Amino acid sequence: MALRKNQRYLTAWEKQYFTDAVLALKAEKKPGNSLNTYDQFVSWHQNNMDAGHFGPALFAWHRELLRRFEIELQRIMNDSTIGLPYWDWSVDNSQTSSIWANDFMGGNGKASESWAVTDGPFRRGNWELNVRDPGDPLYLRREFGPNPGAASSLPTPANVQAALKATPYDVWNYSPNAQSGFRNMAEGNIPSPGGLMHIRVHAWVGGNMSSAFTSPNDPVFWLHHCYMDKLWADWQAMHTDQYAYLPDVGARTGHNLNDRMAPWNEKRPADVLNTWDLGYHYDNDDYLMPNDVLYPGQWIGSASRRFSLAYSASDKNNLVLNSSTWSHPLWLSTNGQLSDGWCVMQGDGNLVIYDWSNNPPWGSNTDYGYWIYLRVEDATAQRSGHLQMYKWSDGTPINWSVPPPEVGNPPQH
């Protein structure tokens, strides 16, 4: 299970790990392939614009593309827990946001050098574009807004909220001309109040990102579309009374619920409706899954977001359960000062904090030898917000929940 995290909370190590994996796909050519593994994705995007855009399959097709990319990242790093990071451009919305630093995506292009990106892992000389649109140079270009060639600003939180409120998923005629619906507002074809959403982000980054066909030449494409994918998951969670996808019939070929998606022709939109089934989830879910890792500053929250579980540097590197209505923590893993480290929901069922020397100063003692997941649960009539563990295979509650006194301290054994 891959945990897809907000890029603003990635550690320096996670950023380097991700960009190293992307560079490794660029450097790899599988036997019999004329393109390297990364550029195969650019080519799929370039040659299947109609299958993946301007209609309901926008979300389904990019979900399939992103998941295939994520699986390649996991394969080349031999690590099934790597998840794509997402870029919430409604918050990290400036030219100086940390996403554009030298240690991650690199920054804006240089106006004096035809907008070539000259810093970061994807700088000119270190990242060559092989699948190009006519006239494109060999290097990555960006021309951030408000430069003349770009959108002046990124979509706002209000734009995001307007799209998330839109129902149903899509409406006739299931094209850029559809007058309402979540998909067309989020895709960016309804100017107001959606603010041109997805399209505007491509246009704001400018350069290769603003060239629709080959926009995956800029690795920030994955972070942009990962956030789009998260928005679809969020929309589904907000509108459980709505069909997750529309239509069954009536859209052009490739865009109906049971049409196979080109060029792979393996999956249909109906097959990609649930991220859990596909093997990943987002860091705003209320679950910590087997092999999910939290680094300092990272957290998951309850469905209402009133309760959160953080691995917190400011709480002496402890796990902490917080409530938005109380200034003090509801629960801390220990009262002591722990060394810098990380926290993992291990495959043996144990939730463990490790320091960087791999010593575990704290564990939940739930290493029963089977997969367990942990959930941050909202308050009910019976009890306050709390953490509860469940057996993965059948959802049976494990005798571990905090804080006490409802069930008691973690059992010792």
Ligand code: ZN
């Ligand atoms: Zn696309």
Ligand code: ZN
């Ligand atoms: Zn796009």
